[in-house]
Amino acid sequence: xxxxxxxxxxxxxxxxVGAQVVKLLLQHGDExxxxxxxxxELVGVAVRDLDAPRxxxxxxxxxxxxxEELILGADIVVELIGGLEPARSYILQALNSGADVITxxxxxxxxxxxxxxxxxxxxxxxxxxxxxxxxxxPIIRPLRDSLAGDRIQRIMGIVxxxxxxxxxxxxxxxxxxxxxxxxxxxxxxxxxDPTADIEGYDAAQKAAILASxxxxxxxxxxxxxxxxxxxxxxDQVEAAKKAGYVVKxxxxxxxxxxxxxxxxxxxxxxxxxxxxRTHPLATVHGGKNAVFIEAEAAGDLMFYGAGAGGVETASAxxxxxxxxxxxxxxGGPGVxxxxxxxxxxxxxxxxxxxxxxxxxxxxQPGVLAAVATLFSEHDVSIETVQQSVAPLAPAERAGDTExxxxxxxxxxxxxxxDLSATVLALAASAVVHSVTSVLRVxxxx
Ligand code: NDP
Ligand code: HSE
Numbered sequence: 001x002x003x004x005x006x007x008x009x010x011x012x013x014x015x016x017v018g019a020q021v022v023k024l025l026l027q028h029g030d031e032x033x034x035x036x037x038x039x040x041e042l043v044g045v046a047v048r049d050l051d052a053p054r055x056x057x058x059x060x061x062x063x064x065x066x067x068e069e070l071i072l073g074a075d076i077v078v079e080l081i082g083g084l085e086p087a088r089s090y091i092l093q094a095l096n097s098g099a100d101v102i103t104x105x106x107x108x109x110x111x112x113x114x115x116x117x118x119x120x121x122x123x124x125x126x127x128x129x130x131x132x133x134x135x136x137x138p139i140i141r142p143l144r145d146s147l148a149g150d151r152i153q154r155i156m157g158i159v160x161x162x163x164x165x166x167x168x169x170x171x172x173x174x175x176x177x178x179x180x181x182x183x184x185x186x187x188x189x190x191x192x193d194p195t196a197d198i199e200g201y202d203a204a205q206k207a208a209i210l211a212s213x214x215x216x217x218x219x220x221x222x223x224x225x226x227x228x229x230x231x232x233x234x235d236q237v238e239a240a241k242k243a244g245y246v247v248k249x250x251x252x253x254x255x256x257x258x259x260x261x262x263x264x265x266x267x268x269x270x271x272x273x274x275x276x277r278t279h280p281l282a283t284v285h286g287g288k289n290a291v292f293i294e295a296e297a298a299g300d301l302m303f304y305g306a307g308a309g310g311v312e313t314a315s316a317x318x319x320x321x322x323x324x325x326x327x328x329x330x331g332g333p334g335v336x337x338x339x340x341x342x343x344x345x346x347x348x349x350x351x352x353x354x355x356x357x358x359x360x361x362x363x364q365p366g367v368l369a370a371v372a373t374l375f376s377e378h379d380v381s382i383e384t385v386q387q388s389v390a391p392l393a394p395a396e397r398a399g400d401t402e403x404x405x406x407x408x409x410x411x412x413x414x415x416x417x418d419l420s421a422t423v424l425a426l427a428a429s430a431v432v433h434s435v436t437s438v439l440r441v442x443x444x445x
Contacts, residue, residue, distance in 0.1 A: 004039040007325050010070045011045045012090055013080035014054055017104060020314035023056035036325030044070040055310060076324045078317060079103040088112050095119040100324040104131035104313055110205035110221040117337040126327060126334030128320035133206045134159050134289040136312035137305040143213040151296040152214040154254040156442060159206040161287035161307045162190045162197035163229050163249040168285050170237045171246055177232060189287050199228035203251045203270045211253035211268035216341035225269040225348040232272050236437050245274035246282045250442055258350050259415050265344040267351050271440060274356055279443040349417035354441040356410050359426060360433040363389055363405040367431045374429060378422040384410035404433060
């Protein structure tokens with residue numbers, strides 16, 4: 001029988017994810033020791049309430065409310081508390097004492113990542129965070145290691161399960177956003193307060209992490225452009241379907257050449273966008289996540305799976321635990337986070353993409369030409385136009401005109417700044433009753 005060196009593992013948090021980490025670690029400890037070359041001894045589990053119900057059996061003697069004491073003397077600290085504080089202070093305490101740290105905390109990494117990576121580098125420790133983006137899906141390690149020799153052009157991720165569930169219900173079951181959100185809450189996908197999900201904050205944190213890794217550049221959360229899904233209507237989803245698209249909340253990290261200066265930079269953004277139904281991301285249903293990567297040499301890659309869930313997320317945490325243990329066995333300093341490219345981070349108005357604009361217009365000769373002129377005056381090239389005639393809404397009727405036309409205009413690639421100016425001009429035009437919908441179109445198909 002092989003005698004392994006023992007590594008002391010301190011766990012902070014025993015909620016949805018933490019309790020499952022305890023369960024799997026206690027269940028499969030021997031196997032994990034064989035894979036790591038070291039025994040993984042769980043020395044304690046810090047929680048707030050010693051008597052709170054848990055989703056897995058945790059031996060009572062392991063529970064403590066004294067996280068700081070638990071961190072002292074640990075070789076590896078696993079932070080599964082969530083939020084900014086005290087998680088940040090605990091991680092700094094652990095790193096400063098030379099322990100490796102594993103976290104699933106995207107909010108903390110997107111806000112204080114550079115400080116934490118710097119602290120790890122100072123002492124030669126390593127900060128692991130595979131579970132922080134898309135939970136069970138291996139995406140951090142592929143970006144950091146497997147694709148480190150390639151040049152990534154763009155990442156498009158469905159990285160929030162709650163919003164994907166809601167948009168999918170709207171698309172497949174014809175539910176309104178409110179109804180789909182209620183279903184998501186009932187089935188346990190959405191939190192009691194779903195703001196972080198539906199307003200895109202959660203996806204923006206993940207976009208910041210993905211963009212930083214992919215482009216070797218620190219991308220702070222306040223540089224990520226963000227729109228949530230609350231303005232998406234069932235009409236938009238149904239019109240998208242008829243046109244061969246599906247609406248998805250996308251977290252996009254892209255290498256972009258600034259149209260104003262010609263300088264290469266990074267764009268990180270989150271918004272609901274149209275994606276062709278033939279695109280691999282269109283097949284991601286329900287609460288599932290997927291990350292689609294376009295790399296210069298590797299081509300297109302897609303990573304798919306569970307982006308949430310206690311046991312699923314615990315899988316990624318335990319993968320990090322094995323990596324950390326192997327590193328301890330081999331010895332040597334941790335690998336510093338690569339941020340040396342230091343590319344400029346471009347604001348949303350420098351982004352170039354395609355758009356679909358829906359207009360309610362007056363139905364009379366010359367209207368199409370007037371609308372087309374506004375696009376060309378702002379340097380936006382039209383690719384497709386579809387027109388249908390229908391009764392006007394009462395508020396849009398003028399005199400005895402009861403009919404109006406709906407124009408659905410698809411553009412070629414255009415700069416966001418030019419598109420915004422076009423939309424303003426359209427809204428002010430006498431031939432346009434209203435701009436009903438403006439959605440970006442993403443993906444190369
Ligand atoms: P939970 O809210 O279910 O659990 C949090 C745990 O932390 C609880 O056990 C709580 O103790 C403990 N805790 C909170 N504050 C303190 C404190 N001050 N001192 C000690 N313990 C404390 O969170 P999750 O398990 O859902 O999430 C953990 C992390 O994983 C978060 O960063 C989250 O973003 C991330 N994550 C979660 C996913 C998921 O599907 N749940 C998916 C991907 C990432 P007590 O139980 O006593 O209240
Ligand atoms: N609230 C997140 C989601 C959990 O819906 O995907 C995982 O980060």
